[in-house]
Amino acid sequence: MLMELAFAIEVLIAGLLSGVMYSLVALGFVLIFKASGVFNFAQGAMVLFAALTFVRILEMGVNFWLAVAIALAVMILLAIIIERVMLRPLVAQPVIILFMATIGLNYFLEGLAQGIWDSQVHGLDIGIPDVPWMSVLESTNILISLFDVWSAVICGILVLLLAFFFQKGRIGRALRAVADDNQAAMSVGIPLQLIWAIVWAAAGLVALVAGTLWGQRLGVQFSISLVALKALPVLILGGFNSIAGAIIGGLIIGATEKLAEVYLGPIIGGGIESWSAYFIAMLFLIFRPQGLFGEEIIERV
Amino acid sequence: MEAALKDKAATLLSVNNIEVVYDHVILVLKGVSLEVPEKGIVALLGANGAGKTTTLKSISNLLMAERGNITKGTIEYQGEPIQGLSANQLVKRGVIQVMEGRRCFEHLTVEENLLTGAFTRSDGASLIRQDLDLVYSYFPRLKDRRNSTSGYTSGGEQQMTAVGRALMARPKMILLDEPSMGLAPTLVEEIFEIMQQLNEKEQVTFLLAEQNTNIALRYSHYGYILENGRVVMDGEASALLDNQDVKEFYLGVSGGQKKSFRKVKHYRRRKRWLS
Ligand SMILES: Nc1ncnc2c1ncn2[C@@H]1O[C@H](COP(=O)(O)OP(=O)(O)OP(=O)(O)O)[C@@H](O)[C@H]1O
Numbered sequence A: 001m002l003m004e005l006a007f008a009i010e011v012l013i014a015g016l017l018s019g020v021m022y023s024l025v026a027l028g029f030v031l032i033f034k035a036s037g038v039f040n041f042a043q044g045a046m047v048l049f050a051a052l053t054f055v056r057i058l059e060m061g062v063n064f065w066l067a068v069a070i071a072l073a074v075m076i077l078l079a080i081i082i083e084r085v086m087l088r089p090l091v092a093q094p095v096i097i098l099f100m101a102t103i104g105l106n107y108f109l110e111g112l113a114q115g116i117w118d119s120q121v122h123g124l125d126i127g128i129p130d131v132p133w134m135s136v137l138e139s140t141n142i143l144i145s146l147f148d149v150w151s152a153v154i155c156g157i158l159v160l161l162l163a164f165f166f167q168k169g170r171i172g173r174a175l176r177a178v179a180d181d182n183q184a185a186m187s188v189g190i191p192l193q194l195i196w197a198i199v200w201a202a203a204g205l206v207a208l209v210a211g212t213l214w215g216q217r218l219g220v221q222f223s224i225s226l227v228a229l230k231a232l233p234v235l236i237l238g239g240f241n242s243i244a245g246a247i248i249g250g251l252i253i254g255a256t257e258k259l260a261e262v263y264l265g266p267i268i269g270g271g272i273e274s275w276s277a278y279f280i281a282m283l284f285l286i287f288r289p290q291g292l293f294g295e296e297i298i299e300r301v
Numbered sequence B: 001m002e003a004a005l006k007d008k009a010a011t012l013l014s015v016n017n018i019e020v021v022y023d024h025v026i027l028v029l030k031g032v033s034l035e036v037p038e039k040g041i042v043a044l045l046g047a048n049g050a051g052k053t054t055t056l057k058s059i060s061n062l063l064m065a066e067r068g069n070i071t072k073g074t075i076e077y078q079g080e081p082i083q084g085l086s087a088n089q090l091v092k093r094g095v096i097q098v099m100e101g102r103r104c105f106e107h108l109t110v111e112e113n114l115l116t117g118a119f120t121r122s123d124g125a126s127l128i129r130q131d132l133d134l135v136y137s138y139f140p141r142l143k144d145r146r147n148s149t150s151g152y153t154s155g156g157e158q159q160m161t162a163v164g165r166a167l168m169a170r171p172k173m174i175l176l177d178e179p180s181m182g183l184a185p186t187l188v189e190e191i192f193e194i195m196q197q198l199n200e201k202e203q204v205t206f207l208l209a210e211q212n213t214n215i216a217l218r219y220s221h222y223g224y225i226l227e228n229g230r231v232v233m234d235g236e237a238s239a240l241l242d243n244q245d246v247k248e249f250y251l252g253v254s255g256g257q258k259k260s261f262r263k264v265k266h267y268r269r270r271k272r273w274l275s
């Protein structure tokens, strides 16, 4: 009995820890969606691009932190270029056109990443060991991967920093103003271009961190861009424009995914982990399409 | 006195014969010229679709976001051409627009709305704080509602928020688009009253677009009447208020059906354009 409980807790914790990563990736989507109403189809390609850039710079023998800084600078530069070349000329165009543009960007970035670098699998070791957390294992008999803990801490800190940055202060206020009414925001002198560049840079940072952590697990290769697909159910659950929704939605999806795999998997059949999140998302689409925390729609009478 | 004001004061803004085209094909302004003197209140009048909003947006450069373009003419502010400047640069130079329909950020609180108006400022938090208090002194109701979500405040409060938000940028000139829209008459009066005080005490210049001709002229120094993308008449506000045609067409005084200047006064307009 006690053993079973410990096991359940183990599964739950593992799920929550991986959920933090989903929250982070979902946050990248939410920021761009809030600022421009666009669903960024290219988020996955950005993850690949960032991770590949980072790992190749590391392989050149560059110091770890310098490589982080360079990769980050590349992502910021990319954000500025995207704003200049893609978003600015499309201002005042229907949202669907911008969405199509991000699809184009997706393939462009995938091609560019593998063109500049290559399409091999690159092992990445950022020095976090994938071993059980011994002191917890000894005292409670619950097995938690130290790697999961560290990556959740890193993602968690980043999520909180971003959430804070975009909720409070001058830039946060401007972002929310742009989200509410971008023309009115322009009229008070908020430059939309600056806000767009900032949110795309933030999405680039998210991509870099997610790609690095994911890449340590799987190796840096094309399939890490699929981490973006994990964020989709999170967004449906949490609402596309809610920062809090992205955070909590990620945790819920992470936890249910693992619990379903362990407890429903044997009954229904294996592989449930990969689609249970979508199943939950579908239920939400039916019963609560605006998501858990979708922005309330203000209608005054 | 008003006449003297216009003659003596330097011209702050001059719009010279501009043409505006939307979507590359729809010609909306067909040569509009107007002047706004320093510290003046100038009214831009006209019916629905006359081109008032388009004129204001040409000045504040919010046209771009609507796929509108100035294809002819010039706009000068403090003697310098400003067409190429972005809204952000114009706000920094002191020109800000209060858009038609108030356009508050509805999920932000009233105070957050006001603070977005200070986005372009770099003169420090304490001065911004001071101006927030100034705005609250003109609009005490906003102070009571400072922490309310703007989307749930009343129409009048939203109009006050929109004007207060513009004030937070410390503008020299406010382009005020239809502040009376959808508000009760007493509230409209209150808002125009405050505009007049801001003009006198804070030296803010106003270019005011209004359909409500009567009240706009009572609070302005000078007026332009737009019809179908052209200025068909202009003059001292008091003179316009007394003018027979204005009375008939825009103030609804002499009972007759509303006709347009275009049909009736064609000959007269031609004369004015030629002179
Ligand atoms: N974005 C746009 N695209 C195409 N046409 C437009 C656009 N905005 C305005 N127009 C047209 O330009 C003309 C002038 O519109 P404008 O909004 O400037 O008038 P207005 O005088 O402000 O009217 P109202 O009193 O109704 O606000 C109208 O015929 C309108 O249909």
Ligand SMILES: [Mg+2]
Binding pocket: B052, B053, B054, B100, B177, B178
């Ligand atoms: Mg208008």
